[in-house]
Amino acid sequence: MNSPIEPPGNVKRRILAFGAASLALHLCILAWPREAPPLQATAGRPLALTLRPVRPAEEGQTVERDTSRSTLNTTTGRATAAPTERASAHESTPSSFGEPHPTSHLDQPHSPETPTTPAEDIASQRATSIPVSITPGEVVREIQSVFSARFTYPLLARRRGWQGRARFGMQIESDGRLTRIRLLQGSGYGLLDRAALDTLQNVRLPAGGYLPRSDFDIDLVVEYRLTEGT
């Protein structure tokens, strides 16, 4: 069955060949260069961590902005950052964690072992709870590393297509436990809220001095989102 209007075969074939070649070329040009930079693995919405002391700065301390390095660009990251990085911590001052922090959080270790030996094995620092140069960014990284393996999408919610955002408030104890977890705003689905809550209750950040002497309060939004499969 042929289409009613039909140009002579040869011309048609040539036009087609030319069109196809042109199209292929355009596609190559369009597709090629932009393919190079891979997408950021963290496709989620940008996040910032709200850190604030559980007790407002005592003794009327002056609060200063967190001068930690950006955690976005460091690949070494985590609390195992090399001492040299610490030394240059003041160079880059992102406003990402612009919440006020008592200086004591950053500067005053509460362990007898002090960070005066930067070359010391990081593992031993962890083990001995030295809050050396802990930064909110590092806390985020810890949360990232810990949480990324812990949340699951409830089966029923996947089956029924349930999605939503739940907001929690919680406190990070200096030993890494999350306490006083409370649901601030539900997702509309009890199952999702409960799954997130259960996960948070069982999550524990690695203990050992990641956090400054005092405890952190954080607000955490857990968003359950379904994506189209391929």
Next chain:
Amino acid sequence: MIDVPPYSRAGLLALVVSVSAAAEGAEPAEVVVTATRTAQIADESLASVIVIDQDEIARSGAQDVGDLLRFHAGLDIGRNGGAGQTTSLFMRGTDSNHTLVLLDGVRINPGTLGGAAIQNLAPNLIERIEIVKGPRSTLYGSDAIGGVINIITRRETTGISGRVATAAGTYGTRKAGGSVLFGSDLFRADLDAETLRTDGFPTLAAADLARGYDNTSVNARLETGAGPDRIALRHFQASGNTEYFDFFVNPVDQDFLNSVTALDLSSSPMDIWSTRLTIARMRDEIDQNQSIDFAHTTRDTVDWQNDVQIDTDQLVSAGVWLSRGDISSLSFGTGFDEIVDVRAAYLQDDVTHGAHHLLVAARHTDQDSFGGYTTWDLEYGYHISEQGRVTAAIGTAFRAPDATDLFGFGGNPYLLPETARNIEIGLHYSHARGQSFETSVFDNHIKDLIEYDLNTSRVINIGRAHIRGVEATYSLTRRLWYARFEGILQRPENELTGELLPRRAARTLSANLSVTPGFYEFAADLLATGRRRDSDFSSTELGGYVLLTISGAVHWRRDWTVNVKVENVLDKDYQLASGFNTAGRSYLLELSYRTPG
């Protein structure tokens, strides 16, 4: 330091958790837990599932659902001409009435002869199509021997969007449609409509009069409620006229109507328990205009589904399905008007334990004409690694005799259901960098097939079929393009005669390349399919063919889109049913405007 919980690996694999940090001051920390949307009708981790999403539908420029399905391996299409003409779907080598088609979860297979009228379903009203291959009777009842297709219509979840589109193309095809979709926290309203008219081409090779088709489709939906507690009222309707040639090559035409009206009530009485009640009426009507022949099905159904999540690793589903079909037909002087009642109950347990995933299900169906029949399903999956899993499944399925079998020409009220037992083994591998591969081997024994017996001049449960096959899919997803290759090798055999079953190719390959750089899109679909027999009653063979369809879209100012589709680019002369024409190289140009945002 971090003790890994005994969470299911299946669960872990399915989700991606991302936490990111950025310079946004007081914004709270955010964890985004994502998982792939599961098909509504099956769990991809155990079954062979194909999802045709909105992008693919929009790019394809397909005129009906048959056009969308044909480029996937294992979905053979038989068609008596062009747009609107009777279209048969043979899934994985099974018969054309062995695929259950659901429209938003409501069965639309007619109670009379043949399969669902997929030729009348307009792609522009469809959000996505889920195709599950393999027996699904345990959850969905009769007809799901080859598989199930769930067609999900378009709807909005948040905000408001509008769209108007018009199209014109070869064979005097013109189309116009529009939609207004609205969604807010508590209320959603969607209205989608399209009208299509085509002058067509001669459906028969032996004739030279074009046979046209027109179809006006409307989908409307109102929903209120939030979270899991919702009430929705919806109506889908496709109606129009199909011109064709009768057996004696006289030009004739018929009016058709396909509709689904449903009330959905869903709720979550407890966090872990979700319940949904759907009360629906489906109509499938054909009225011949040159005679008094007709075929009407009106089916009322009550479908009550319950899902309970027990612990994190177990999902139990239970449900009851009741239906009453009022089926009447008059064909070549044989007529009937009957009521067919069906009652069914099912129970399914889906358990994940570490790397193991097990699904057990059973259903009992009771129909007056043949009594009770029980189907069951056992599926198992094992994660061999983060990326790979193997699956094995054994399941049964059935097709209840339709009213034409029971009461039509040569009808036999004592028919039993056609029954099938399918065994399947699959391997699925998905690489983090957008590559995925899956293959499955299946072996499907179907017995008690209802066939016309010349000796007794009536239909009896005489046929047997044995279908073996292997299919494979490889896909590669990149940021700007996507490629997919599918292939099937199958042997759909009539066990009594040893011959191959008609209109099902033993070999089919398909490929899709989609490029989406942004301001324009391009897609090419290639289908290469082998030769097939035309019917059980003749030795006529339909030749193999290669079909190439390309389509492209250019977006202008983000709200205008120009879409061009060239079907059968190579202008192949092929047949999907002996003596019936198919479209030659044809073009369709569509202009659409979508409200920004």
